[in-house]
Every structure is written in structure tokens, then in C-alpha cells.
Amino acid sequence: MKQLAVAVLFFAGLLAMNAQQVTITGKVTDEEGAGLSGANVYAVEVGAGATADMDGNYQFTVPAGRHIIEASYVGYSTSSQKVDVTEGTILNFTLTEGSALDEVVIYSGSKKAEKLTSSTATIITISAREISEYAGNPAELLAREKGIDYFRAGIAAPAFNIRGFNSNFNSKNLQVVDNRFSSLIATGLPMGPLTTTIKEDIEQVELILGPNATLYGPNAHNGLINTITKDPRKYEGTTIAGNLGVTGDGDAYYSGRLRFAKKFNEKWAFKATGEYTKATEFHYADTVYIDRKAADGSPGADGVKEGYPEFELDPKVEFFKTEASAYFTPTAGTDIIATYGHSNSTYLSPTNVGRNQIIDWRISFYQLRFNTKNFFAQTYFTTSKTDDTYSIDDRTKQYYRGIDAGMTPEEAAGDFSYASGALFKDDSKRWNAEIQYNNTLFEDMELITGLQYQKDMANSKSTYLLDQTDDDTIDVTQLGGYLQLDYNFGSGIKALAAARVDHHEIYGTNFIPKLGVVKELEKGSFRLTYGQGIASPTILNMYGDLFSGLILGNAEGFTLADGSKIAPQDVEKVSTYEVGYRGALAKKLYTDVNAYYNINKDFLSPVTVIGVTTHRGDTPIQEVQSGYAIYNGLVATYVNFGEVNTYGADLSLTYVLSPQWNMTANYSYFDYSFDENNMENDFDKNGEVNFLDFLVNAPKNKGGLGINYHGSRFFGSVFGRTVQKYNYFSSFQIASETIPGMNYRGRPIVEDAPSGDSYNYGPLGGFVTMDLNIGYKVSDKVTISLAATNLFNQDLREFTAAPPTRGLYVLETKIHLD
Template sequence: MKTIVFVLCLCLSTITFSQTNVSGKVVDESSVPVVGANIVVVGDTAGTATDFDGNFSLLVDLEPPFVLQISSVGYASQDVEVTSNNQNLNVVLVEGSELDEVVISASRTPERVFESPVTIERFGIKEIRSTASVDFYDGLENLKGVDINTNSLTFKSINTRGFATFANTRFMQLVDGMDNSAPALNFPLGNLLGMTDTDILSVELLPGAASALYGANAFNGILFMRSKSPFDHEGISISAKRGITSQEAAGDNPYTDFSIRAAHKFSEHFAAKVNFGYLRGTDWEANNTTAKPGTGATRADIDYDGINVYGDEVSTDIKEVAEALVGLGILPAGAEALVPSENVSRTGYNEGDLTDYEAESIKADWGLYFRPWANDFEIAYVGKVGTGSTIYQGANRYAIDNFFLQQHKLEIRNDNFFLRGYVTEDRAGDSYDMVFTGININRAWKDDQTWFGQYVGAFVQGSLAGLTAEEAHNLGRQTADTGRFEPGSDGFNSAFNASINNPDLATGSKFQDNSKIYHGDANYNFSHLWDAVEVQVGGSYRTYSLNSSGTIYTDNDGPINYSEYGVYTQLQKKLELSDNVDLKLTGSVRYDKSELFDGFFSPRLAAGFTINDQHNIRASFQTGFRNPTTQDLYIGLDVGRAVLVGGAIDNPSRYVDDYDLSTTGQALLGASTIQFDGQGAYTNSYLLSSVQAFGATGDASQLEIANSSFVKPEQVTSFELGYRGKLGKVIVDLSGYYNQYQDFLANETVVAPFYGDVQLTQTVPGDPNNTPLAIAAIANSDFQVYQTYTNSDKDVNSYGGSIGVSTKIFGNFDLGGNYTYAKLDFDTEANPDFRTNFNTPEHKVKGSFGNTELFKNFGFNVAWRWSDTYEWEASFGDGQVPAFHVLDAQLNYRAPKFLKSTFKVGATNVLGDEYFTAFGTGYIGSMYYVSWTINNL
């Protein structure tokens, strides 16, 4: 027993003896503390990070001598030898080139930006702290090749290389490896439910196809957001931001943004963190009462349909109403002759009457991290929840209220592999369609038949009394609108609340949804096993479960489930061609299969020449694919002017509705109503534009058969050339690309007649003129307008390029600028019914100027951007977005002695020139704010 105790004491004394304490401070060349610098023991996993003052302390289970590697984004890493216990180190980091920064996403392995095989943009801690934007996510707009389409104050959609609406399903967004797309919408809601400023470590963005490594939807770009590990970044960080939003329509309103992060490393085995963020403000009010383009109407016109006016979408030909009233004996015989054949719309409500424009985001996440052997092997559980209110513009304008999203992830990883699984669930909360809210408030007060009947009756009376047509129309509307629910009245409020709590779009406007995504993926890097070539293999599996109770999808009879999987491999080799020239070759291929479609391969090849470690020339050929989204496949939604019906082969027949028939239709079919499904959109339909041409000319030869094809995956082939290098003190990064799309996914607007075939082989029974039944249906307005989801057999191509330059002037002032060119190569005039939704300015210019240390602890940054005029095309409406330029600015002061604080004063759109980035949204005003950030790391 004594021997055992002696041995244990000897072991304990040995352990105690082998522990070495190291402390120190890390500063830059201006003696400014480097916050969050990583200190790692070379050859071991022990490490820590510097606090707000640049100080660190580390206990290492090694005897000296050993080496510490000190690194931080934007600085050249430095190795320092530890020779004794309790040694105190003073380390000066030299600012490095942005090309030396390490990225992971381009090849799924750490590599310098300089050697990345494809175009990549990086936004690190330094850029996040100095951004002139109100938060890090908005700051991404200053990267070259990046557009941010502003839907609302809290929902912004990133667009790279075009083909994007707010529902940007061609762009993927990953947060610590998790796709944070909302399952029901199949795209991310910007950063509404994403990350907080206090926890963001870095952002990497690949503008272009990345399907070979990342699978479906990594099609036109992918964004990677990485958070801080509690093993490396301990302590409490608090950010409080207070200011105002200023807009001509909405006035000046308070804005609050608060976040807090708490992280602690309990031991070398276990660490944890928690984050909370709260944002509240007033959204950009959309008050455009101009009539929708193409209608040729003004608000004074009888068939007015305003851009941000809802309820006026309901319109009918008053001649037909007059004829029906005469037939019923309500109007005297011959009265129909007094009524012209003109469409009249109901009186609508402004958008501001139907929403409070409250913008709110509440999000929290937490993580538990376990390293059983105190090395790089880690088991982590991460949970995320978020709720919020915003405005979303899709086919209509939607008030997203109390939307809820949660994610839960379990991940096992080390430096060479990861295995993760996560689930994403959303709930629509109290969200509703503002267009149908306006329509159904009107109908709750007075049904359409009664309203139009009163309008026509008053019109006839006015005409008989000698009024002009304009005066008679005014009398008709005044009479029909008598007693209408006024905004704010008890009747209006009652009808409003009834509508937004009713999911039946015939009488209500509420969204119901509780959809889920189950996802698993894995990757293994074999490079640690051999030196010949770096080999990676991986794969992913995903299951969708759509559950909207028939309010979005055709899932009235229960959830719709389907799955997809993919496997990939990548080989990478670096060759030394001479003393000054290296060649890096990368090749990868991925196979993907959805249970709904045939499988296919996505290859990528890239080569990069490095010359004198100063110049890098890269070339790549890569392919991408995009499986049809959940909405492309299974949507079944009446948005008023059309029914959206997804293109999965089994979907159109699932959308069934009852329709009233005209008098002629009743006579032909022997019934007053018909039950009709969406199958006709894909098997018996005309293009809408051809029906409109037929209506204008009466020439049946104008009709063009649509019969949209059912959807299948979309593919892209991309060719890219690029250069990165240092020309003296100037860093240059330029690239050019050409994209060729196959089976391009988009929408067609078609008309399906309730009876008759579009080939015109069926004729009206007993008609001596043998009028085709389908022609009679079109003439009698016995048809349904659909928006289908389909693939184009036309060539859709795009090309463009960008160049970015950065340097230091006047010593330590940062100056940068970039230019981006993007062009659609598609014959839109020859294909008026096919919508590519390119939605990208041809020319963009951006610039920035700042200094992180203008004088001790004081810095500033100014960012300016200009966008060319472009056409916006989306299901809500088409219109021109005028050119705009925006100036953002911020001043900051570090107060290390006062709670380790940084104070910032900033403003976005300083010049106050209001603008918009998409047709139908509110104008974007200015924001003015002050912030206080405490970094107790």
C-alpha cells in the first residue's frame, strides 16, 4: 500500500512539475492591443486567445522549451519560443496582406486567400469592427460582386451573379455548417434569425457555383458564417446600439439592437457558450400608390390596381354585370346598352392600413462543447431559436409576424473530419398575406356581387339622368362604397382580425406552416495519412417534411415528404515547377440523387499558378445544379391574379377548386360551377401573352400553346479566370466568368380553359360555325390563370467580372475600391412569357476609406457604393430600379480603461437620398446610431 501511495505522489509531483505557466501581451506595430489573437502551442492542442487589452495567460502541460504560435486575422503569424516557467512575453504582430488570410470554404481545407482556386471574399473580425454599416450582415454589401436586395429593415437577401428575387433559392447560407433556410420558404431570411455581432468570427463568401462540394442550391453563391469557439474566446461581450431610422413616408422612429455573448472554458475538456440578440425598429413603409406597370391606369381610373394598394385586385367587366342584372329583372330591358364593356376594380386599402410595420428580431443560441481527450477531437451540441416580425415580398406582400425557427445540431469533429446532423423547423406564427387581407376586408363588408351590382345600378341611373360617363362612374363607386369599413373603425378592425386568423384564402389571409428539414453530412480529409495528394470524401442526406395544412402547399391531406442525397470526392496537389513557380491543381466530383429525379454528376477542375509568391493566376471549370425547391415542386397558392402551382409530376392534380361558370358555360356544361384542378396548366393551356393578343385582335391564330413541362433539376456550367497579386503596395484581385445554364428553372404564366382542348379539335355542340370549345371558354372568361414552375429549353447565359484594389496611403490609411460588371445573355423579347429574374445591375462601383488608428484609440471608416439602373422582374411585379448611390460612415473610440469598451457613432445613407433595390418595396431611408460594445474576453 505504501508503495502505491509513493508511486501516486511521484506521478502527481511529476504532473505538477511539467505544468508551465505563460503570460504576455500581443500588440500591433502601433502598440494597439490585438484583441482575440489566437495563441496555440505548436504540436499540441493547448491554446487561448487575448482579451480586450491584448493580454493572455496559458497553463501548458509541457516542460520548456516549446513554441507558441500567435496569429490574428490581418496579421502575419509569429512563432515565439518559451524557455522557462512563468515567462512573460511581449509580442508585436506585423500587419499582413489580406491575401495571406486563411479561408476554409473554397476547398473545405485551410488555405490562403492568395492560393484559393476560385473567387472568394472574406469578412473577418477587423472588417466587422470597422464596417460603416449598421451591422456585419449589411457590411457584406461592400464586398465586390455582392448585391443586397432590401426587402425590409430586418430581411435582406444576398445576390451574387444574378438570377435572384427575395426568394433567392440559388444562394446558400451556412451558419457553423448548418443551412439556415426556412423549410417552408426554402431560402434564408437574411440574418433575421442568424448570428449576433458579438459572436461572429468570420464570414466567407463564394460567388459562383459550388455544388461539387456543397450540393444542391450552392448554385450561384454560398455564404459561410463562423462563430467563436468558447475554447478560444471566453468571457462576456455586450453590444448595445440605439438610434433612429429616418424615412420620408414613416418619419423618424427609434431603433434598438442589443446582443450579449457569454462563454466559459471550464477545463481543457469542456466549454460552453450562450448568445442572445434583440432588435426592434420600424420598417421601411411601402406607400407607392402608382398603378402597376402595364395597366396604363392612375388612381383616378376605374380599373386602378395600385402597387402598394390591396383589395383593388378584384376587377370585373361591368357590361357582363349589367347583362346579368337585366337577365334577373333587376335592371330594365335595354339598360345594358348604357353600360360600356369596361373593367372596374373595387376600392382597395393602402399597405399602411394593413400592417404596423413593426420590425423585430429575437434570437438565441447555445452550445456545449466536449473534448474527451483534451485534443482536437470534439463533440458539440448547438441549439438555435429565433422569432421575429418583418415584411416579405413574394408573389404578394406578406406581414411575417412572430415567425419562429429552431435548429438543433449534434456534431463530432477533429481537424481531419466532421460528422454532423441537424434538424430545422419553422412555424409561420401570425403571418398573413396583406393582399388577401385587403380583399377579404372588402368582402366581409360587402360581397363582390353586391358591390358590382350597386355600382352598375348607380351607373345606369346616372346615365339616364344625363351624367357623363366619368360622372356616372364616380356615382357608381360612391354608391357602392357607401358604408365601407374605414381604417381604424370597429368594423375594419373586426374584419382585419377575422381575416388574419383565417387560413382559408376565400375568406381569410393567414399562413399556417410547421415544416421541417432533417439533414446529415460528413467529410473526411486523408491528407494527414500521406503526402502524395490531398484527398477528401464526403456526402450528405436530407429529408423535407412540408406541412402547411394546404395554405402554401398542396398538403391538405397531410405532410409531403421526400429526400435527396449526395456523395463527393476532391483531390488537390501542389507542384513546385521551379524555384519561383508553383502549380496547385484541384479536382472534385459529386453525385446527387433526389427520389423525384434521376441522379447526375457535378465535376469541378481548377488550376492556380503562383509566381514569386506575389502573383497568382487561377482558372476553373465547374458545374452546379439546383434541385427544384419545395415551392417549385409542391406549391398550390391562389395569389389573386393567378394560382401558383408547383411542377412536381404529382402536384397539379392535388390543387382542386370550384369555379363559377359564365352563362354560356353553364349552358354548355349543364352546371353553374365546375371543379377544376391544376393539371390543365401543364397539359391544356395557352401562354397568357397570346391570350391577351387574341383578346385584342380576335385572331385565334395568336393563341400559343403553353403546356408547361414538369420541373427537373437546373444545371450550370461555369468558366472562370482570375488573378490575385501584389503590385508594389497595391493588392489586386480580379476575375471574369461565363455561365451557361441548362434546364433553367423559372415561371410561365398560362391560361387553362375550363372546357375544350387547346389543340382546338373540340367544337361547341350545334354551333354552325364550329367554334372551338376552348375559344368559347376564353371568350366567356371561363378559364383560370396559373403561374407554373418549369424549365426553359432556351439558352440562358450570363457573364461578367469584377476587380478590386486596396492599398495604404498616407502611412496607415486604408483605401479600397471595386467594380463589378454583370450581363444577362437571353433573348427576352422572343420569350416574353419566360421570366429569368436576373435582377442585377450591369455596373456597380464601391469604395472605402478609413483608418483604424487615426490617433490613439480613435478610428473611422467611410464606405460609398453606386448601382446602375436595372430591371426588376418578380412574381409581385416588374419595374425599373433607378440608379442610386449610398454613403455610410462611422467614427469609433476605444476606451480600454473603461470596461474594455468601444464606442461608435455611425450613419447609413448619410446623404439622405432615399432609394429602393426592388420593385414594390418601401424606399430605404437613413439610419443614425450610437453603440457601446464591451469586450470582456
């Protein structure tokens, strides 16, 4: 595999060096015709570009062919044009002051540069300037966008969901950084806080609402977040940033970051980044409910579970991150980029069975990319390693088992407290490779086609997977191919047809289509899209081995004691119909609105008890279940079931008061329906189909309102967000109002009361909160800003197995040296 990837890159390099090189020239001016000295002009797909001179003139070389050329200047809206570049092409730009919804270049919808108004997908973009001017965690900017269920699962774990079916273990939203899948190997979860990228190196963040599996593969199911880092040739210099803050609990927050970028000559450029962040989690100790027993093994006096705080909770939050990239440009418009990244993270992470104590979880990657006008190739290697991470819930229970058995607290807190499977180790690796070709077939038709390869090598050192020894790995491979055609019919009408075929070693072959039409108008565009997506079982779903085999993965199916069969888990499928409009409603008033209807089938269930089993696949269960003497073949696993329809609408409005001031508003509606008479929907097998079978876990209504200012020196924003109250269920975790006569996991649903092994504090959401950000550019080199998240320090219930969100107030100083 490695030899093939190197050969592909070498062959592509030879082709690129023979490509015809042409020169493009032009001028960048303001609305009054004055040249904008220092404006950036770039051919965004190939990374070639130049900086305008004192009169606004520019000149650079690119491969001949169709390009999107982008012009940008601080304080002005970005402009882009799609042109066929030949020798002597002249292209001028006129930029407008302010940040109106101009034509923004994006990558997520087609895996190549395109104008936002040309995309058939519903895409949200967050720019480098927005990120730079926000003093806090840039993930907070997601909370300001339509269609996003944003929540804070602690000070270090902001997360998001799109269009329902959220859980404490959600792998249905794909995270991509510079074309690299940024997800954990064994669990499939987005890396989130484990990522290696710092905010000063982010050029743009793009979010797709809805499935985008045709180009990105399984798990671009509910949505996709794509982060694009800064090119050192376009963003040169040294940036030093420091944050000093305090939480609503009075604890300190520190963060220091450094970015260095240098273009040495026309062929070589380099960048390196680093971050160290330290904080204390919001004060909170969850309650773990334990069936206490007397020392002789008999039930306790009252036979009722007792509640205890999480055992030996460590609220420390600590992150170290670094990346380095070398850019080599053999000819203009052709790049070979080598990147290394590493992170080491310690924090508290919520799961379906309580919080995990993440301790020194290390992520590393090595990536090699080749990019030219019509060809892209990459290979990358990802590693994930931790030795000491553990389940706080399970360790707490095991500790008290030891106490009940007569151990001293010191004895029970030692190795014994991990003996039931609380400890999670990871030494997993993954190889990825991709090649992509794009070109203009005819004058009005464009082609994108590619292949993707992935090999996962999961190793839990026998702690949470069915790997047998410390050196044993569970190897799973998959290969996918995609083809997309874009055709311009004229009169502003463009159509897209795409398809993907994926073959997975375990769950077989899947075909995924997508169709879309865009009608471009003078001031906007309408779009109509049909697409499919799949969510694939993770390695944990397929080969999990938790708590001595009580929970087992379902890659091979099970045989029950009565002889009936449980089928192996397969992919979950969604079909989406979507319509939208993006553009101007009136002078200075811009909108992006969409409505969608989803048909969701064959859900990937949360872990569920299937009963007493005799075999996993063809293997007797006593040879698989290490705790067989305790469980006697009783197994909980993952299955597919049911069908439900979801639907909703998202609306955003931007009103430009002046080049410096604008107001934004957004609103999202979400709901669902299902067939109560279809017993395939009866997931909990209680003879009745209701909402507890589907666990949609999303608010019906949410919205936000903000005002933003960007001047020559001052900048700032105020944003208010409201989330309707909603009930939430995720395995052992429950956050619900009292529902008379209804049970969840065999227990009555009662608010502010114990519920199984956890506590039901009541519904999530039901709040209005406000964030504030202000800043001042002391000089061209120094900026000071302040971000207040949850300005009034409310206790917000945003997630289960997580502390109530309180305020975070951060002062940031940023120094940029040329």
C-alpha cells in the same frame, strides 16, 4: 437516421481518442523581434491552441499530421502557415502592424481550412474586427464588396444576389452557418433576418462568387455565404452591446445583445448569446390594384382596376434570438459540440406578389458536431413555425371583395379577409446529417470526401402546400456524396478535381464536376476554374397550392385540355469558367480580380400561367384544385426553359497608406447574351425571344470607394457606393422605364403607372450613396461607435414591394468583461 448519426459520432470519437498527440511550440513577435504577449495561436481545423505568454512564447498539443496554424493579435495582420506537425515542432510567427491582405484562413472553398491564396474559388472574407467595429447591421458590410448585388428590402431585410437572375423569391444563394444549412424548409429561401446568430458571435463571414455545388449541394448555385461563429476557448469573456438609433423617418431603433463565453478547463467550454431588437419599418404603403365590382357582381362603372393602400399594414419590426453551445474536448484537437438556437421574428417581407406580414415566425435548431484532425461528422434538426403570417396583397383584395358583396368593414376584415388563401401557416421540420473525411494520401495529394443526407418534412397546415390535413407532411429526401483531390505539382502549381453525385427523391440523380488550377507566386496567385452548379426546385415549386389552387406545384407534370403535356420541373444548370488573380500589384497595393463566363440552361421559371388543365400527374385536376369551381382547371405553375450566357468581371483594390490607414475600391461589370432564334427561349410564348423571357434583373455596372482608419483608440470608415439604373421584373412586381411597344404579363410597360396588380415606380438603382462609421475605444473594456447608413437620407429604390431605403443612424455601446 438519428441512431446512425449517434453511432457515427461515437465511432469517430473512439478513433480520435487513439490519435497520436504531439506538442508544438514557438514564438510570436513583431517586426522588431519583440514578443507579442497575449497573441492567439490556433490550429484552425481542430480548434486547439494557446495564448502567448509575456515573452510571446506559446505551446499546445494537437494530433500529429498536417495543420494550418494561425497567429493573430489585435492591431496586426493575421499570419498562417501550413506545416506537418510532429513531436517537437517549432513554429515562429512575425506579425505586421495594420491590415494588409495577408494570408487569411478560409473554409468555404474546400470545407476545411485553407489559405486564401491557395483557393481556386473567388472568395471574399469579412473579419471579426470589421464586424466588431461596425455599429450597424453587419450585413451592410456586404455592400462594400465586389461582385455583390446588395439591396435593402426594408429596415429588417437586407439581402444580396450574385451574378444575375434575382427575384423577390430568390433561393439560388445558399446560406450556411457553422456547416449548417440556414434555409427555410418549404421555400428554400435563405433565412436571412430569421437567423439565430448575433453579430458579436461572428468570427468570420466568407462569400463565394459563383457555383460551389460540388461540396455543398443544390442551391449553392449563384453563390454561397458562410458564417463562422466564435470558439469560446479563443474568444472568452462577457460582451454586452446596446444600440440606440433613429431612422430617416424619425422612428426609434433599439437593440440589445449579450454574449457569454467561458473555458472552464481543458475539456469543457461553453457560450451563450441573446438579442432583442425593435424598430419601425420605413414609412411606405404599397398600392394594390383591384378589379372592383358592384354589389350585384357586375363590373365597376369604368371597368378599370382601382388602387388601394395595403390593408391593415403593421410596420412593427421585432426580433428575439438566442443560441447556446457546449464544447467537450476529450483529447487535444478533438471536439464534440452541441448547439441550440432559436429566433422569433416579426417584420415585413417582400415577395413576387407584394409584401408578406411576417408574424412570430419561429426558427429552432439542434446541432451535434464532431471534429478531429481528419474526420468531421454532424447531425442537426431544424424546425420552422408560424401561425399568423399572411399575404398583405391577397388579404387586401379579399377585404374589398367583401365590401363589394355588402359586408360591413368589420365583417370583411375578419376571417373573411383570409378566406382566399392569404394566411400562411408553417410547421415544417428537417433532418440533416453529414460525414466528411480528409487526409494526405501522398506527400503532395490531399483528399476530401463526404456524404450528406437531408429529409424535409414540410407542413403548411393546408394553407400554401398540397398537404391535406394539419398533421400531414410532404416528405422529400435527398442524398449526396462528394470527392475532392488537391495535388501539389511543385513550383507553386496546385490543382483541384472534385465531383458530386446527388440523388433527389423527386427530380432524380445529378452529377456535378469542378476543376481548378492555382499558380502561387511570390506576391500572389493566379487561379483558373471550371465548375458546375444546379438550382433545385423547392418544395413550394413542387407541391405549392396557393390561392385555392390557382398556383400549383409541378412535381408531377400537367396535362392540358388539348392533350399536350407539361413536363415536371427539373433542376436548373449552370457551367462556369473563371480566371482570377489575388495578391500584390506593387508595394502596398493589393488586388483581387476575376473574370467569368456562365452557360445557364433549363431555367427554373417564375410562376406562369400554362392554361386550362385536366390532370396534375395522373390525378384529375378537380381533385387537386380546391377552387376548381372558380378557375375550371386554369393553372399557373413553374417550368424549365431556355439557355442564356452571362459574363462579367469583378475588381477590388486595397492601398495601404500606413499601418493605420488604407483605401479600398471595387468595380463589377455584368452582362448577358442569348439566341433570339432559339424558340425554346420564348418563355412568355409570344412568338418573340427578348430580355423579358429571362428576367436577368442585375445592374450592368456597380462600384464602391472607401477609406478606413484603425488606430489604437480611434477607428472609422467612409464608404461610397454607386449602382447603375436597371430594369427589374419579378412575377407581379415590375420596376422599369417605359419601353414603347413592349408588354409584360399582357400589359404595356409604362413607368410611374399601374402595372397589373402593382405599381411601376420606375427602374431600380441609379444612385450614389454614402455610409459612415466612426468609433472610439474608451478603454480595453468599453467601445463607443456610430454607424450612419445612407448618410444623407436619400430615397433609394433598391427593391420592389419594399419601401424606398432611407437613412438609419445607430449609436452602439459595447462593454467586454474578461
